[in-house]
Amino acid sequence: MRYIAEKLLISALFGALYFAVFELSWSFDLVESYAPGISLVFLPAGIKLIAALVSGFWGVLGTVIALAYVTPSFWPDQPLWFYVVYPALSGFSTLAVVAVMKRVLVIDDDIRNLRFIHIPLIDLCATLVHGALVNGFFALNHLEVDQDFFTRAFAMSVGDFVGSLILLLSFAMLAKLYDVYKQRPDTNLN
Numbered sequence: 001m002r003y004i005a006e007k008l009l010i011s012a013l014f015g016a017l018y019f020a021v022f023e024l025s026w027s028f029d030l031v032e033s034y035a036p037g038i039s040l041v042f043l044p045a046g047i048k049l050i051a052a053l054v055s056g057f058w059g060v061l062g063t064v065i066a067l068a069y070v071t072p073s074f075w076p077d078q079p080l081w082f083y084v085v086y087p088a089l090s091g092f093s094t095l096a097v098v099a100v101m102k103r104v105l106v107i108d109d110d111i112r113n114l115r116f117i118h119i120p121l122i123d124l125c126a127t128l129v130h131g132a133l134v135n136g137f138f139a140l141n142h143l144e145v146d147q148d149f150f151t152r153a154f155a156m157s158v159g160d161f162v163g164s165l166i167l168l169l170s171f172a173m174l175a176k177l178y179d180v181y182k183q184r185p186d187t188n189l190n
Helices: 002-027 044-054 057-074 082-104 118-140 149-183
Strands: none
Touching (some): 002 044, 002 057, 044 057, 044 082, 057 082, 082 118, 118 149
């Protein structure tokens, strides 16, 4: 029972983070900056990537639920199944690519041997697959992508890649600043 409670807490945490970053992006008009469902700087993609790397299925499940919650805001008037399939395809395609890349790059499940160079490689592969699959789904459902599929898929991939890198580099900078602060002689954080 405790195991399930911990996993649901992880899902809730990543869902809340995804939702908060999505709302922040929405407030800065970053969501749908290119076309419906496509942003050129999509910060929530970074939360989804972190969820896939750190906690796997349960973390990504939280991002899928959060995306299902916000999807009607930019894809209104869709059938209910759309609000389930699109977020699931978005989240779990990223999870699948991260799992494959962890095997290819020989990254342990606890990601202790993850190197800085691995992050953009994993992100690039995840965003390219995500952009193609999601825009393929949009095209199959005739959602404004029939004519320029490759342009939209590439734009989505670029937006996810840039958003992820901005978010991940921001976290890295904050962690570095914290380490520098912690090592100052006039602070007693130990």
